[in-house]
Amino acid sequence: MPTIKVKGMSCRHCVKSVTEAMEKLGARDVSIDLLSGDVTFTEDAPIDTDAIKEAITRIGFEYVG
Structure with missing residues (x-):
């Protein structure tokens, strides 16, 4: 994952908000740890990192990597 x-x-x-943004990109089973900022997910096909960064930034958060 x-x-x-x-x-x-x-x-x-x-x-x-982050879960919905990730799901729109094709992520499933999104799990988020607020303390660490870790977002774990399942993907059927690789999701482009630039698309993730853009989606996260668009909703007002900072994509760290």
Whole structure:
């Protein structure tokens, strides 16, 4: 399962926003740890890193990698 790090999440609303953004890109089983900023997910096909960065930035968070 791939894991990325996202800064700026602090609540359930943040988790919902990031989860929905990732699901729109084709991610499934998105799991988010607010303390660490880790976003873990399953993908059927590789999701382009630039697309993830753009989606996360567009909703107001910082994609760290």
